[in-house]
Amino acid sequence: MTLPKTMRAIEISAPGGPEVLTPVEVPVPVPGPGQILIEVHWAGVNRPDALQRAGAYAPPPSASPLPGLEASGRVAALGPDVSGWSVGDAVCALLPGGGYAEYVATPAAHALPIPAGMDLREAACLPETCYTVWSNVFMRGGLKAGEVFLVHGGSSGIGTTAIQIASALGARVFTTAGSAEKCAVCEGLGAERAINYREEDFVDILRAAGGADLILDMVGGDYISRNIKALADDGRLVQIAFLSGPKVELNFAQVMTRRLTITGSTLRPQSDLAKARIAEELRAHVWPLIEGGRLKPVMDSEFPLDQAAEAHRRIESSGHIGKIVLKLR
Numbered sequence: 001m002t003l004p005k006t007m008r009a010i011e012i013s014a015p016g017g018p019e020v021l022t023p024v025e026v027p028v029p030v031p032g033p034g035q036i037l038i039e040v041h042w043a044g045v046n047r048p049d050a051l052q053r054a055g056a057y058a059p060p061p062s063a064s065p066l067p068g069l070e071a072s073g074r075v076a077a078l079g080p081d082v083s084g085w086s087v088g089d090a091v092c093a094l095l096p097g098g099g100y101a102e103y104v105a106t107p108a109a110h111a112l113p114i115p116a117g118m119d120l121r122e123a124a125c126l127p128e129t130c131y132t133v134w135s136n137v138f139m140r141g142g143l144k145a146g147e148v149f150l151v152h153g154g155s156s157g158i159g160t161t162a163i164q165i166a167s168a169l170g171a172r173v174f175t176t177a178g179s180a181e182k183c184a185v186c187e188g189l190g191a192e193r194a195i196n197y198r199e200e201d202f203v204d205i206l207r208a209a210g211g212a213d214l215i216l217d218m219v220g221g222d223y224i225s226r227n228i229k230a231l232a233d234d235g236r237l238v239q240i241a242f243l244s245g246p247k248v249e250l251n252f253a254q255v256m257t258r259r260l261t262i263t264g265s266t267l268r269p270q271s272d273l274a275k276a277r278i279a280e281e282l283r284a285h286v287w288p289l290i291e292g293g294r295l296k297p298v299m300d301s302e303f304p305l306d307q308a309a310e311a312h313r314r315i316e317s318s319g320h321i322g323k324i325v326l327k328l329r
């Protein structure tokens, strides 16, 4: 593959609203040891990209300052010490940053093959949500078949993925979403009960079901104390974001007397090795679900690269259901 010297990309010209996403021409990255260079065909858009754009989620020191945490495309070049990939292979990958660009370098161990039967557009939506859901719900949260699982934001990229994987693996899935239309989509994906949080109290519904064994929460704020009420004895709460804020007053007696576990994580700052371990688990446990038709990204919309600002307006409107992608080729 002949590589150009420069490429089209989107940079964050200054912290701010979607309008700071600016088309630029920048050098094509050179893959380092253990890295592959990907010719990007599609890039996934995620809420953390909007946080980074607003100045609230700084990239790790070694990462590209360009936004974009996942992409699909073809392997365009190999850095030193890479095995298992060849130039031209179709691939999707978790990225440390830099996905809103025609080429991106990422550790080869964070790349995964395109599941059989899936196109590159859908595959661009797999890495960020699958890594986040698998590592938090299963590796950290230990969800088991038969347990009651509550995921907030069921219509989000994370939510639609969590509902499908957890129900495919035998959990009883409950979820919250902000409209009847979103709730219907969530139930179509396998949720036993989708709760329109604007009309119903998820605490009452989960308590009537015996309590949640595991809750995956991205809302925070007043949901934190309500989550604790909704948990069963020995339940676990895994926090992955705080859309309504991280600071609350909390009575920890419940945590002690009902033996609750409160934990959480962010994916991006974790070590390359930790992410490679998650990738191995995805290959073993989640890729077979995709190839067996049990998990399919819910596609909301696509935008050309130079309309990345529109893509951010859409994700921040919360009008979307599922995933938004940028088209590069």
Ligand SMILES: NC(=O)c1ccc[n+]([C@@H]2O[C@H](COP(=O)([O-])OP(=O)(O)OC[C@H]3O[C@@H](n4cnc5c(N)ncnc54)[C@H](OP(=O)(O)O)[C@@H]3O)[C@@H](O)[C@H]2O)c1
Binding pocket: 045, 046, 047, 048, 128, 132, 153, 154, 155, 156, 157, 158, 159, 176, 177, 178, 179, 182, 218, 219, 239, 240, 241, 242, 243, 244, 265, 266, 267, 268, 315, 316, 318, 320, 322
């Ligand atoms: N910790 C990690 O490693 C990690 C990795 C990836 C993503 N995340 C986080 O996971 C969340 C989902 O990510 P995503 O990319 O799937 O984003 P997304 O599709 O935009 O999901 C966010 C959803 O949350 C719901 N929501 C509930 N309360 C909200 C509030 N107060 N403000 C705004 N939205 C609210 C919205 O749906 P309704 O209309 O139903 O309210 C919205 O669709 C984000 O918060 C993201 O930062 C964390």
